[in-house]
Amino acid sequence: MNHAAALARFAAAVTDPALPPPQDIVTPEGPIDPLRFAVYRNNVHVGLVGALEARFAVTRRIVGDPFFRGMARAYVAEHKPASPLMFAYGDDFPAFVASLVEIAAVPYLADVAMLEVRWSHAYGAADVQPMTVADLARIPPDQLADCRAFFHPSAGWLHSDYPVATIWALHQEPDVPRFELGSGESVLVIRPDSDVLLHSLEPAEAAFVDHLIRGHTLGEAAEAAAAYPKFDFGTCLVGLVSIGALVALTPSIEDHA
Template identity: 50%
Template sequence: MSFIESQNSFAAALLHPDRPLPEGITTARGAADLSRFAVYRNNVYVGLTTALGERFPVTKRLVGSDFFAGMARAYAADHKPASPLIMYYGDDFPDFIAEFPPAASVVYLADVARIEVAWTRAYHAADFLPLIAAALGGIAPERLADVVLVPHPSARLVRSDFPAGAIWSAHQGETLAPVADWHAETVLIVRPALHVEVHIIPPRDAAFAALLLEGATLGEAAEAAFTANPAFQFGSALIGLIGLGAFSAFEPNEGNLP
């Protein structure tokens, strides 16, 4: 067996208790050592599920420690870390939750987990000064529609059919506050300075924000937003998103504009 095959066999056996003991796992006397490997396997599971619990505290709180532990263990069985940076383990955990039958009744759970993924990513994103509204002042009005805003490195948008942002916010303190309005939400997660901020975007601005963060021009995003919601107001939406620190620059830059 090659070295790569041995590695794969060892990793598979770690995360699947039904797999046989990998070759070469023996005592000093050469006997198979099932008990010691079981201890090592358990330590790996504990490490991975603990990492998930620390990254998804609200998700864990919503379903309880026991349920979360079982869900996390089921996830870990088929999802090895893709990076040595354990803080990023679980990037696709929300997608797993969405397809996990025992969690089906908690319909908003996957979207709350997506906010927590975005929060972690924003926390560890590169530091960058956010764009200020005054920077757009030199753009000729007839060229404004062609401008593309560059998302801040920390900016993430989560669109949910449920009040995922309000649910996440309600679980930030010891005392839980009921969610009064049950409706779809678009949530902006961004770290323009030292702290990660979580903002619920007004519904009329949701399409505009999503398209801008996907690289659409101001004109394209505004047209789609007007179509989606006639109450959309271009000026207030643009200034609002810039004020939240959602962008770091714009293209083309001033040097390329007449």
């Protein structure tokens, strides 16, 4: 008997219902009973689908349990978790959802799922004190343009062609009111203290945040954001600091070529 080989046979059969149960497992009465082996298959399946149901509760509410389980079953068959941390399972579930032709009637579904990924990331991110407006005031104004932003560890953002944060909020309770699909939303997700917060950003703010997150200086981000209407550098920066999105602004150490 080889330990590794026995477990490899078991793992293969437990994850592939097309395979018969391994031939080296038995019951007291003799040969293996497929109904008993099915308990393990069911546990693995239900456990992983359940992890997705817990993490993507709004996605599930939008499409209903049967459809969600169908998607989750197909995903689980192709994507086993890389680690035992079930709260982190399914980071690429939104991409999988987006690839399904069946979701044409709910074109915002994958974006809602991505918002839920951002939400759960923010929930478990490191606890760090955000910088305050007083901290901001101590930075000499003539140095601001060359600063880069360090976002709070919980911060994540996404842009959707659909009002994804509005849809998410409407689906927090089982009775979902009727809603119109308005214009797209850019959402900044952060947990500066105990609650995960969703902030919808104006297009100019979104361009600003997008550039900062990608490592550009405040000056560069402001330049990009100025292409959109109603951009005001000071208002936008103070706004970001006020909601606890930033940990620090530090002077750029790189020379611009």
